[in-house]
Amino acid sequence: MGRMNAFRLLLGLLLLILAGCTNNDEPPEHKPASFPAIEGVTSINVYDDRSSTRITHIADPGVISDMLTELKTAKTSYFDDPEYLGTLLRVEMKRENTTETYYINDLRESASSLSGKIYPKVSTEKGAVWSISGSLIKRFRGEAPQTSELQPPLLYIQLQKESGAIVVESNQEISRKSVREALEASLQLIEKDGGVPFSYEMDWTDDLQRFVIRTNGLEEGESVRFRLDAAHTISGVPYEDDSQPNRNTVQLTIPPEQNQIRLIDVHEDGDKVMVAQDSALVQVVQVQDDAGTLLPYALVHGEGKQGSHSLLPIGAGGSYTIEVKEWPEHGEPYANDYGGEFLFSDRFYTDKTYAVYGNRTLYEVAWKEGKARKLYDSQEPVYGIASSPDGKRIGLLVASDSFLGPMADLVVLDQNGKKLKQWPSAGYISHSDGFLFSYPMTWTDNNTVAAPLVGVADITRGKAILDVNEGSVIKVKDPELPKAAADRLKLEAGSSVEIIRVLPEPSAQEVRYAAVQTAEAGIWLIDVQNDSAAWIGTGLLLGWNEEQQLAVFDASNEQPPYFLAP
Numbered sequence: 291m292g293r294m295n296a297f298r299l300l301l302g303l304l305l306l307i308l309a310g311c312t313n314n315d316e317p318p319e320h321k322p323a324s325f326p327a328i329e330g331v332t333s334i335n336v337y338d339d340r341s342s343t344r345i346t347h348i349a350d351p352g353v354i355s356d357m358l359t360e361l362k363t364a365k366t367s368y369f370d371d372p373e374y375l376g377t378l379l380r381v382e383m384k385r386e387n388t389t390e391t392y393y394i395n396d397l398r399e400s401a402s403s404l405s406g407k408i409y410p411k412v413s414t415e416k417g418a419v420w421s422i423s424g425s426l427i428k429r430f431r432g433e434a435p436q437t438s439e440l441q442p443p444l445l446y447i448q449l450q451k452e453s454g455a456i457v458v459e460s461n462q463e464i465s466r467k468s469v470r471e472a473l474e475a476s477l478q479l480i481e482k483d484g485g486v487p488f489s490y491e492m493d494w495t496d497d498l499q500r501f502v503i504r505t506n507g508l509e510e511g512e513s514v515r516f517r518l519d520a521a522h523t524i525s526g527v528p529y530e531d532d533s534q535p536n537r538n539t540v541q542l543t544i545p546p547e548q549n550q551i552r553l554i555d556v557h558e559d560g561d562k563v564m565v566a567q568d569s570a571l572v573q574v575v576q577v578q579d580d581a582g583t584l585l586p587y588a589l590v591h592g593e594g595k596q597g598s599h600s601l602l603p604i605g606a607g608g609s610y611t612i613e614v615k616e617w618p619e620h621g622e623p624y625a626n627d628y629g630g631e632f633l634f635s636d637r638f639y640t641d642k643t644y645a646v647y648g649n650r651t652l653y654e655v656a657w658k659e660g661k662a663r664k665l666y667d668s669q670e671p672v673y674g675i676a677s678s679p680d681g682k683r684i685g686l687l688v689a690s691d692s693f694l695g696p697m698a699d700l701v702v703l704d705q706n707g708k709k710l711k712q713w714p715s716a717g718y719i720s721h722s723d724g725f726l727f728s729y730p731m732t733w734t735d736n737n738t739v740a741a742p743l744v745g746v747a748d749i750t751r752g753k754a755i756l757d758v759n760e761g762s763v764i765k766v767k768d769p770e771l772p773k774a775a776a777d778r779l780k781l782e783a784g785s786s787v788e789i790i791r792v793l794p795e796p797s798a799q800e801v802r803y804a805a806v807q808t809a810e811a812g813i814w815l816i817d818v819q820n821d822s823a824a825w826i827g828t829g830l831l832l833g834w835n836e837e838q839q840l841a842v843f844d845a846s847n848e849q850p851p852y853f854l855a856p
Contacts, residue, residue, distance in 0.1 A: 325364045325420050326410060330385045336430050339378040339393065346432030357429055364420035367407055374402040381408075381430060396427050399448050401455035401502055403493040423497050424459070442531065443523050445538050456503040456540055463498040463524045472520035473503075476782070478825035480513040480543075483560065488514060498524065511546040511563075511844060513827050515539070515812070517784060535786025536810045543828050545846050551588055551602055554826060554840045556795070556803050556815060562839075564609075566590045567600055570629030571728070572843055574832055574855040577601060577610075577638040586835050587638070588843065591630050591851075595647075601638070605835025613660045620664070623648025624671040626726040628852035635677040635684070636732050636856045644684050646672045649726060652684065652707060665707025673698045674717070674729035676856065678736045681705065683758070685739045687731055690715055693723045700741060702758050716756055716763075720745030732856035740856070751790070769794060771804060775816045775823075782823040783808060791855075796834050805840050807831040813842055 334348040334357070348354060376397040383390045393409040405424035441461060448457040458469075470492070479488050486507035493502045505514060518538040519530035529538055549566040566572075566588070573589040586604040591597070595617065601610040623631070626649055635644040638657060645655050645662070652666040652675070665684075671694065674687035682705050690697035700716035703709050719729055719742055732740050740753045743765060752767040769792045771779065780787055788809035795803040805826075806814045813831050815824045830853045832841035845851065 323366060325361055325408075327362065328358050328383060328390070331358060331383045332386065333384045334430075335382045335384070336394075336432070337380040337382070339380040342380075345379070346430070348432070353429075357426065360426050361408075361422070364408065364422050367404065367419050367421040369419060370402070374400045376400045376402070376406065379430065394422070394427065394430060396431075398424055398427065398459060398500060399457060401450045401453045401457060401504070403495065403502055405495045405497070405500055424495060424500055425497055443527050443529050444531075445518060445521070445529050447518075447538070447540060449540070449542055451542065451544065454505040454508050454542070454544070456505070456542060457500070458503070458518070459500045460523070460529075461499070462527075464501070465522050465524050465526075466494065466498070466501075468521045469501070469518065472518050473516045475520065476515075476517040478515040478782075480511075480825070480827040481507075482509060482512060485509050485512065488512075490514075505542065508542070508544050510544050511550065513541065513543040515541045515825050519784065532786055535784060535788070539784060539810065541810070541812065541828060545848070546844055547846060549590070549846050549851075550844050551604070551832065552827075552829075552842045552844055553604070553835070554815075554842065555838075556840055557838060564602055566602060566843070567592065568846075569593070569851045571632075571852045571854065572830060572832075573634060573636070573853075574604075575601075575634065575636050575638055577603075577607065578640050579607060580640060582640075584637075586833060586841070588832055588841065589634055591632060591634075593631075595631055597631070599632075599634075604832055604841040605837055605839065610658070612655075612657045614655060614657075614662050615660060617647045617651070617653060617662050618664055620647050620651040621667045622650070624650055624726060626671075626728070628726075628728055630728070630852065633672065633675050633728055633854075635675050636730075637677050637679070637681070639681050642681065644675060644677050646675050646686070649673075652686065652703070654705070666703055666709070668701070670699070671726055673727070674731045674741075674854075676731045676733055676739070678733045680736050683710070683733075683736070685731060685733065685758075687717050687729050687741060689726075691723075694726050695723050696720050696745075698729060698741065700739060700756060700758075702739075711758065713756060713761065716754055717741030718743050718746045718754075728852065728854050730854050730856050768792065771806065771816060772818060774821060775804060775818050778821055778823045779806060779814060779816060782825070783812065783814060791831055793831065793833055795838060796836075797838070805831055805834070815840065 331354055336345045374397050376395045379394040381392040391411045395407045397404055397406050404421045406422050406427045408420050408422050443462045446459045488507040490503055490505045522528045551564045553562040567590055569590045571591040575587050575589045576584040577587045578584055585607045588602045590600040592599045599612040633646045643655050643657050645653050649672045650668050653662040653664055655662050668688055670688040672686050672688050677684045684703045686701040687698040690699050696718050697715050698717040700713045702711045729742055734740050737759050739756045743749045743752045743754050755764045791807040793805045794801045802819045804816045813826050815826050830843040832843055
């Protein structure tokens with residue numbers, strides 16, 4: 291990051307020098323109106339100005355003549371204030387006895403309305419600058435032109451989150467009308483009440499192969515989403531490609547200043563928001579209140595061995611902070627790939643819960659008092675932990691293999707850490723060997739454990755339901771959307787949408803809503819009865835509460851924490 295910032299600073303200083311310290315919207319009369327004529331060029335060398343690496347060498351007289359002819363038609367431009375920072379190229383045009391130097395600012399990946407600019411070094415004292423097309427920049431860079439015969443139409447999308455701009459480039463000329471129609475037909479917004487209304491404008495460059503969408507009104511915690519699958523080239527060829535799902539999907543989110551939990555009332559307008567601490571891991575757990583009622587909570591893990599953990603209510607209940615200063619006699623921790631120090635049980639009783647430190651050592655935790663009692667050291671890395679409803683038995687999922695494969699054994703212990711039974715190959719989550727991830731699990735009753743099955747045999751996502759008394763196992767698939775609702779989601783989100791979780795609304799009556807987490811970090815609310823699908827943002831789908839509200843965790847950065855839900 292430091293090297294990139296230094297480069298941008300140097301580039302900005304160079305552009306300021308090239309501008310002759312002149313920033314205005316209209317070129318003064320003393321500036322040249324047309325690009326200076328260049329004659330007798332025998333070769334052109336193009337360098338990356340940052341590294342001085344030569345990008346291309348052009349010596350073909352016909353190619354040089356065509357490029358200089360096009361350069362003569364370059365339109366006079368000006369320096370923006372501040373000037374957009376793209377990729378700076380140094381162009382050296384060699385004649386018989388001299389070499390003339392120019393600078394090209396390749397702006398195709400920036401939020402500029404122009405594909406690029408060229409600054410002749412001999413004219414910098416006049417602040418001269420001209421705009422050039424993306425196709426000419428490609429020729430300077432030695433990039434082969436793309437044709438429909440060589441490659442199908444493709445869109446390349448860049449998000450500029452700082453400015454709220456979306457840069458779209460194509461390898462073929464685009465139909466402007468089809469872009470606007472595709473955007474308007476699929477536009478979905480997450481906006482705060484009372485905020486600035488969302489709007490956008492579209493800037494097209496000279497060659498109909500690049501445009502910039504400038505969003506207005508997006509504030510922290512707000513998002514916009516749309517798809518350009520329905521857009522097509524000027525010859526009518528669509529950009530939709532089933533082999534590359536989500537390629538043409540745009541999701542621009544302005545992260546909240548801090549992590550937050552959003553409670554969405556699906557039956558009435560309005561969200562409630564709770565601020566959450568920074569965390570590498572977020573768990574969905576149940577907390578028992580003084581009356582013995584289990585309430586849904588989000589456990590936001592603190593960082594480090596002495597870090598504090600936050601229990602935040604998804605519905606009713608108050609917030610709690612867990613601070614355990616000492617984890618006595620713990621074994622050597624295993625290194626993991628989710629970034630957390632602890633795994634907690636998915637149940638918090640009124641006076642205790644269970645936790646594993648370092649994916650090895652099991653403790654009983656008096657979580658309100660901040661005290662831990664060691665129960666057990668696992669010889670194998672621990673993938674997951676859960677405890678029975680009565681709190682008398684604990685289940686651990688541990689690595690089945692020394693190479694940390696996807697298979698996990700189930701170890702059952704009593705409340706004092708005595709090992710009772712072990713079942714091999716009880717759970718499975720598909721992943722590469724050698725990585726230690728946490729696995730979700732739960733006890734469905736005092737005698738039954740549900741272990742995860744993900745990517746095994748014919749089960750994409752499901753569970754192994756194991757009776758710890760009899761040893762019998764039943765494999766079940768996770769809840770799925772009804773066909774009509776799944777078809778509606780594909781229509782709105784894209785035909786290749788990958789569903790990770792489906793959470794039907796808890797109700798004694800006929801279910802109306804289902805919440806869906808998809809692979810591209812999108813969350814959707816499906817109205818099963820009215821055949822509609824609404825996008826409710828990016829983030830982590832926590833679940834429903836007793837008031838039929840939906841809880842979502844919104845991260846304050848692009849990389850959300852690891853998520854664990856039974």
